[in-house]
Amino acid sequence: MDPRFKVSNREALMGIGLAVLNFLWWYAFAYGLGGKPVKEYQYIWGLPAWFFYSCVAGFVVFSILVYVMVKVFFKDVPFEEDTCQETKGEEK
Amino acid sequence: MNWEVLLPLIGFLILMFLAGIFTARQVTEGPGFLKDYFLGGRHLGGFVLALTMVATYGSASSFIGGPGIAYNLGLGWVLLSMAQLVTGYFTLAVLGKKFAIVARKIDAVTLIDFLKARYENKWVVIFAAASISIFLFSSTAAQWVGGGRLIESFTGVSYPTALIIFSFSVLVYVVAGGFRAVVITDTLMGIVMFIGTLIILAGTIVAGGGVPHIISTLSAENPNLITPFGADKSLTPLYVSSFWLLVGVGVVGLPQITVRAMSYRNSKAMHQAMIIGTFVVGFIMLGMHLTGVFARVVIPGIEVGDKVMPLLALKVLPGWLAGIVLAAPLAAVMSTVNSILLIVSSSIVKDVYINYIKPDASEKSVKRLSFSVTTIIGVLVFLVALHPPDLLIWLNLFSFGGLEAAFIWPVVLGLYWKKGNAAGAAGSIVGGVVSYILLDQLAPNLWGMHTVVLPVVISLAAYIVLSLLFQKNTENELSRQNIM
Numbered sequence A: 001m002d003p004r005f006k007v008s009n010r011e012a013l014m015g016i017g018l019a020v021l022n023f024l025w026w027y028a029f030a031y032g033l034g035g036k037p038v039k040e041y042q043y044i045w046g047l048p049a050w051f052f053y054s055c056v057a058g059f060v061v062f063s064i065l066v067y068v069m070v071k072v073f074f075k076d077v078p079f080e081e082d083t084c085q086e087t088k089g090e091e092k
Numbered sequence B: 001m002n003w004e005v006l007l008p009l010i011g012f013l014i015l016m017f018l019a020g021i022f023t024a025r026q027v028t029e030g031p032g033f034l035k036d037y038f039l040g041g042r043h044l045g046g047f048v049l050a051l052t053m054v055a056t057y058g059s060a061s062s063f064i065g066g067p068g069i070a071y072n073l074g075l076g077w078v079l080l081s082m083a084q085l086v087t088g089y090f091t092l093a094v095l096g097k098k099f100a101i102v103a104r105k106i107d108a109v110t111l112i113d114f115l116k117a118r119y120e121n122k123w124v125v126i127f128a129a130a131s132i133s134i135f136l137f138s139s140t141a142a143q144w145v146g147g148g149r150l151i152e153s154f155t156g157v158s159y160p161t162a163l164i165i166f167s168f169s170v171l172v173y174v175v176a177g178g179f180r181a182v183v184i185t186d187t188l189m190g191i192v193m194f195i196g197t198l199i200i201l202a203g204t205i206v207a208g209g210g211v212p213h214i215i216s217t218l219s220a221e222n223p224n225l226i227t228p229f230g231a232d233k234s235l236t237p238l239y240v241s242s243f244w245l246l247v248g249v250g251v252v253g254l255p256q257i258t259v260r261a262m263s264y265r266n267s268k269a270m271h272q273a274m275i276i277g278t279f280v281v282g283f284i285m286l287g288m289h290l291t292g293v294f295a296r297v298v299i300p301g302i303e304v305g306d307k308v309m310p311l312l313a314l315k316v317l318p319g320w321l322a323g324i325v326l327a328a329p330l331a332a333v334m335s336t337v338n339s340i341l342l343i344v345s346s347s348i349v350k351d352v353y354i355n356y357i358k359p360d361a362s363e364k365s366v367k368r369l370s371f372s373v374t375t376i377i378g379v380l381v382f383l384v385a386l387h388p389p390d391l392l393i394w395l396n397l398f399s400f401g402g403l404e405a406a407f408i409w410p411v412v413l414g415l416y417w418k419k420g421n422a423a424g425a426a427g428s429i430v431g432g433v434v435s436y437i438l439l440d441q442l443a444p445n446l447w448g449m450h451t452v453v454l455p456v457v458i459s460l461a462a463y464i465v466l467s468l469l470f471q472k473n474t475e476n477e478l479s480r481q482n483i484m
Helices: A003-034 A049-073 A084-091 B003-029 B033-042 B046-057 B060-073 B075-088 B090-105 B111-119 B122-155 B159-207 B211-221 B237-253 B255-262 B267-298 B305-316 B319-357 B363-386 B392-416 B422-442 B453-469
Strands: none
Touching: A003 A049, A003 B075, A003 B090, A003 B237, A049 B075, A049 B267, B003 B122, B003 B159, B003 B319, B046 B075, B046 B159, B046 B255, B046 B267, B046 B319, B060 B075, B060 B267, B060 B305, B060 B319, B075 B090, B075 B237, B075 B267, B090 B111, B090 B237, B090 B255, B090 B267, B090 B392, B111 B122, B111 B255, B111 B319, B111 B392, B111 B422, B122 B159, B122 B255, B122 B305, B122 B319, B122 B363, B122 B392, B122 B422, B159 B267, B159 B305, B159 B319, B159 B363, B211 B267, B237 B255, B237 B392, B237 B453, B255 B319, B255 B392, B267 B305, B305 B319, B319 B363, B392 B422, B392 B453, B422 B453
């Protein structure tokens, strides 16, 4: 098998893993904190805590996690061996 | 007519027009017309790749329909919309480098090129081309109506006139410039969408007297507005979660998105696009839907959800700034239809005509055919949009689900599961599409989940069972040549 596919397979699994984590984070905060009666809600920056953690913090945290995943774990691999020249030709 | 609002809008249209003309010149002069016209010659850098994916994905419903629903249902709908954060990284990570490498090896320009090489079966190609044409046509029509309505509401001209303005501005740069022009304009539109979101969110928070004041006003009106369950308690956790499939991970099956996963320059571009794309899509979805909820305090009592954002922009922003913000949904619509138009014409010209009708067509006749097919489809959509069915979001979401049910497994398992074969793929496409249409008509949202969930499961079962049943000739061309 093309050795580049090993890299690709591992990265695809990491993408799925991150999506699962993302879902759990989103679900747990939203329905864990948000399922309580409204009177017991706490507020952060004026937003209900469930919404702040699930949506606002979730957005920030997973943007950072994507950055970390890509920078630390994703490998650069060359895509073209034989079509390089053709691509250069088209650039002009 | 409000000229202060209109001028930035007209300026925006002219800018798109110029970008289209400029890139068109490059395309017609360069060699390799097909790859260039339909794929931009695999040149996309990270920033452009990210923005073109966001712009293609984000449509009228992200800027007009979605915030309108959030206005009525409250924070629960913002929670639902955040399922879309994964689209920023999931598609690129899962299709990943393997898709890009394989696409290069087999010289694939469209999703169907890939399916054809992978499954070597006429029926898979025909079913795939048919689903793409049907679903994307209805989705384009829905978007087209949205575009016409937007221009109608900003300018006050009649709907048919608005539709002509819209069609003309889209067609000029799509027909002339192909994928490359679409990508350039998409990038500009993505930037407009991002800035528009920032401005209107800030303007609404200020006009509403700050976030704490807005939230307490909402809570006083109806406490359910600030729960995850929606104003009328209609948003169950299961229902909301099922949108992770429809507008989240399922996007991996949309042809207009997958084609972008074969168009980037190198792995650096892909890495960069994941980072930028996640941030931009998250920001736009959170910002626009939250703005929709906050709008309830600033401009209460609006009955028609689609009118919330235009009225809000005019209320909280100075005229010229409202013009820029209102260019955002127009940008979203245009950047969605232009990509779809290109996909439909590519599946007709490349996947059907060149594959099966005239394989030895000359470059010149292919070029002429591509231009005219793109134009004809554009005109057809215009005619449908002139007397539209009054179901914008439904049509749009319908095509989403249908395409996802058809393509997720043939693409993903075709890439990663060696035993998958033509029988599985054909069964998966047909099973997914047919069950989606039947369920949508007979038992929508069965068992409290969005209708898309079951067809995707059925399509997975069909793929696996049929692939395993017909295992005789799995040794296909790709594995023989050691490509996969």
